[in-house]
Amino acid sequence: MIQIFNTIEEINTKAATLFVVSAQKAIQEKGKFTAVLTGGSSPAGLYKLLASPDYKSKIDWSKVYIFWGDERWVPLDDDRSNAKMSFDTLLSHVPIPQENIFPMYKEGVSPGAYAVTYEQSVKDITGPDGKLDLILLGLGDDGHTASLFPGEAVLHEQTKWVDAYRLESQNMHRITLTAPLINKAEQIIVVAFGEKKAPALKEVLHGDYNPTTYPMQLIKPVTGELLFLVDKSAAGTTN
Numbered sequence: 001m002i003q004i005f006n007t008i009e010e011i012n013t014k015a016a017t018l019f020v021v022s023a024q025k026a027i028q029e030k031g032k033f034t035a036v037l038t039g040g041s042s043p044a045g046l047y048k049l050l051a052s053p054d055y056k057s058k059i060d061w062s063k064v065y066i067f068w069g070d071e072r073w074v075p076l077d078d079d080r081s082n083a084k085m086s087f088d089t090l091l092s093h094v095p096i097p098q099e100n101i102f103p104m105y106k107e108g109v110s111p112g113a114y115a116v117t118y119e120q121s122v123k124d125i126t127g128p129d130g131k132l133d134l135i136l137l138g139l140g141d142d143g144h145t146a147s148l149f150p151g152e153a154v155l156h157e158q159t160k161w162v163d164a165y166r167l168e169s170q171n172m173h174r175i176t177l178t179a180p181l182i183n184k185a186e187q188i189i190v191v192a193f194g195e196k197k198a199p200a201l202k203e204v205l206h207g208d209y210n211p212t213t214y215p216m217q218l219i220k221p222v223t224g225e226l227l228f229l230v231d232k233s234a235a236g237t238t239n
């Protein structure tokens, strides 16, 4: 499903409200809430809103567990780090126990080895079914999501829940949740705004099924809900 908004602020308000509702429901039903944060630049405003008093006060952060959808394999203090962005805008501003936060990077470990460790961390928290409560995703201008980039072998991964590989186009290693794990989620929210997203979003939603070129098309929750929160520019309806 897609919801089109006039402004980024409206998108962030909707996404923050859905995050709070999902957290309250999961904590009430299971005593915990497992959330996956996305990187990139789009979610920064959402994370700052969640860290504001009106929203953060509505969540029992002691029962929240945070994972990432993907990461650039760079140190946690590197400005390219998705974890750094998330801490700077959200996680350093809410009372969440550090042991409940699972950065997708570890110094002195290979990305491939850490992918195995990370998968076990997900299993330890979610249980063997790997069902995460809420996954936030962004949409790359080229149609990628998380670190599921066009033409990469990881798009065809059906067994691993977490994988790592060298993304030659960016001269760096990436570590990412795979589509099979993402699609187990209860709720998946994609936040995308700006006219640069319009060509990819149009293909993802209305084009032929071509996930090798548009990896976002791999995201089809098995039992959960997929919601695109976009602005008119991204939806191509600015007229």
Ligand SMILES: O=C(O)[C@H](O)[C@@H](O)[C@H](O)[C@H](O)COP(=O)(O)O
Pocket: 038, 039, 040, 041, 042, 043, 069, 070, 071, 072, 082, 137, 138, 139, 140, 141, 144, 145, 146, 147
């Ligand atoms: O590591 C990353 O870059 C992100 O996880 C990536 O998947 C992001 O969500 C998209 O590239 C959109 O990025 P923007 O929000 O910056 O457009």
